Structures are given as C-alpha cells and as structure tokens.
Amino acid sequence: MEILKTKAAMRAWSAEQNAAIGFVPTMGYLHEGHLSLVERARAENRKTVVSIFVNPAQFNDPKDFEKYPSDLEHDKALLEKSGIDALFLPAREEVYPSGVPKLRLSYDASMARLCGKFRPGHFEGMLLIVHNLLMWVNPTRAYFGLKDYQQFVLVKSMARDLEFPLEVIGCPLLRDADGLAMSSRNVRLSPKGRAEALAISRALKKTQADFPRLKNNLAELKAAFATELKPLSIEYAEICDADDLSEATGRAEPTKQYIAAVAATVDGVRLIDNIFLN
Numbered sequence: 001m002e003i004l005k006t007k008a009a010m011r012a013w014s015a016e017q018n019a020a021i022g023f024v025p026t027m028g029y030l031h032e033g034h035l036s037l038v039e040r041a042r043a044e045n046r047k048t049v050v051s052i053f054v055n056p057a058q059f060n061d062p063k064d065f066e067k068y069p070s071d072l073e074h075d076k077a078l079l080e081k082s083g084i085d086a087l088f089l090p091a092r093e094e095v096y097p098s099g100v101p102k103l104r105l106s107y108d109a110s111m112a113r114l115c116g117k118f119r120p121g122h123f124e125g126m127l128l129i130v131h132n133l134l135m136w137v138n139p140t141r142a143y144f145g146l147k148d149y150q151q152f153v154l155v156k157s158m159a160r161d162l163e164f165p166l167e168v169i170g171c172p173l174l175r176d177a178d179g180l181a182m183s184s185r186n187v188r189l190s191p192k193g194r195a196e197a198l199a200i201s202r203a204l205k206k207t208q209a210d211f212p213r214l215k216n217n218l219a220e221l222k223a224a225f226a227t228e229l230k231p232l233s234i235e236y237a238e239i240c241d242a243d244d245l246s247e248a249t250g251r252a253e254p255t256k257q258y259i260a261a262v263a264a265t266v267d268g269v270r271l272i273d274n275i276f277l278n
C-alpha cells in the first residue's frame with residue numbers, strides 16, 4: 001500500500017494507473033462499515049484508493065470536530081490487510097493551503113432538509129471536499145455508504161451535474177449485532193447510552209414493518225415512528241421520498257421508494273440512521 005500525502009502525488013499516481021480505480025473517501029477511525037465499501041471497490045476495480053481526511057469544513061460544531069476519534073496506526077493496519085493499493089492521507093494545509101475556500105456548492109430543496117436543516121454549512125463543506133477529492137483521485141467509481149443517505153443523494157447529484165466521468169455507488173448500511181448502525185462516533189457512547197441508542201434501529205425496523213399496513217396514511221406512519229423514538233432526544237424523524245428526500249405524506253405511490261430517516265443525540269453524540277421502507 002502506497003501512502004500519498006500530497007495532491008500532486010495523488011494525481012500522479014492516478015495518472016500512472018492504466019486501470020479502473022475505485023475510491024473510498026473516509027474520515028478514518030475505520031470500522032467494518034468502511035471496510036465493506038473497500039471490499040466492494042476492490043471487487044469492482046483493478047486499483048483501490050482510500051482517503052482519510054477529517055474535514056474541518058463540514059463540522060458545524062467545533063466540539064464535534066475536536067472530539068472526532070482518530071487512530072491512524074490502526075486504520076493503516078486495517079487498510080494494509082484489506083489489500084488496497086494506495087492511501088491518500090493529506091494534511092489540512094495540503095487540502096486547504098489558503099484556508100477553506102469561500103466557494104459554496106449547494107442544492108436548495110434536498111440539501112435544506114433532514115441533516116441540512118440542523119447542521120448549517122455541513123453539506124456545503126462535504127460537497128467541496130468530495131468535489132476536490134474526486135478531482136485529485138480521478139476514480140472510475142466512488143463508493144459511499146447509505147448510512148449517510150442524504151450525503152449519497154447530494155454527491156450523486158453533484159457528480160451528475162458537474163459531469164464527473166465516474167460512477168457514484170451507494171453501499172448498504174452495516175449494523176452491529178445489536179442493531180446499532182456502525183459509526184466512528186459510537187466509541188463515544190457510554191454502555192448506558194449505547195443501550196438507549198438501540199431504540200433508533202428498533203423504531204426504524206418497526207416503521208418498516210408498519211409500512212405495508214400504513215402505506216396509505218404516511219402521516220400516521222410518521223406519528224407512530226415518532227412515538228417509538230419518544231424516549232430519545234430527536235432532531236428529526238421523517239418519512240421521505242428516497243429520490244429527492246422530499247417529505248412523504250398522504251398515500252405512498254407504488255412506483256416510488258421511501259425511507260425513514262432519523263437523527264438523535266445520545267450522551268452528547270449525534271447519531272443518524274435510516275431504513276428503506278419498501
């Protein structure tokens with residue numbers, strides 16, 4: 001595994017490969033969810049690149065940025081074992097030599113909802129770094145987890161609208177055996193907090209099970225979803241059209257896909273999760 005620390009080295013490595021390149025961008029503190037993306041990228045491309053960069057521009061809460069977990073040596077060992085070809089590991093000054101650019105990439109409707117409503121600037125910062133990483137890595141395919149469903153929808157739209165010559169691929173959300181969605185932030189949960197957080201995946205699974213019965217009354221489905229989550233401190237709990245993330249009310253249309261999505265804070269840790277309802 002080659003370790004590339006500069007944009008120039010990354011671009012040069014990419015240009016040298018005469019083969020399909022799969023790319024998995026991450027913020028490190030890797031877990032099996034990340035590794036499932038790596039495995040898929042390896043299976044579908046001749047070369048695989050992973051990046052680790054904790055992007056300050058996408059943290060609306062500076063404390064969340066400071067507390068973001070990190071264990072680079074462990075990440076490197078996991079990636080070495082996974083058989084990737086290159087790790088792109090730029091320092092902050094390499095990524096933002098003149099500070100965070102003022103350019104804002106944004107969408108109105110789909111970006112303003114769900115996490116976008118509660119994390120001002122988060123998705124603009126995320127789109128900027130993903131845009132730049134895609135330029136430097138120039139992959140054939142880029143892999144994103146459906147755990148961050150809104151991120152996936154926005155990145156896919158950006159890649160299409162800016163005509164990046166690549167495929168954006170969404171990979172299934174991985175859960176721990178107890179149902180909690182895997183996340184680098186889970187390490188910050190106390191045992192009690194973790195037990196409380198299980199209400200999130202339970203509520204999502206119940207909502208998925210309720211969908212066939214309540215598909216003609218999505219407002220009632222949403223109310224039942226909120227009731228299940230009541231013990232938690234909820235930011236949002238929504239039933240959405242999976243294509244454009246608009247709020248789904250009334251009757252479900254048979255040709256459309258729907259998701260239930262939630263953000264909650266447990267032990268001061270912000271957790272997000274979602275499930276496809278049909």
Ligand code: AMP
Nearest residue numbers: 026027028033144145147148173174182
């Ligand atoms: P992060 O390091 O949290 O920015 O995540 C890097 C990539 O891994 C993103 O595309 C995430 O959606 C994906 N990812 C994180 N957690 C999971 C999970 N539990 N299952 C699948 N993909 C995940």
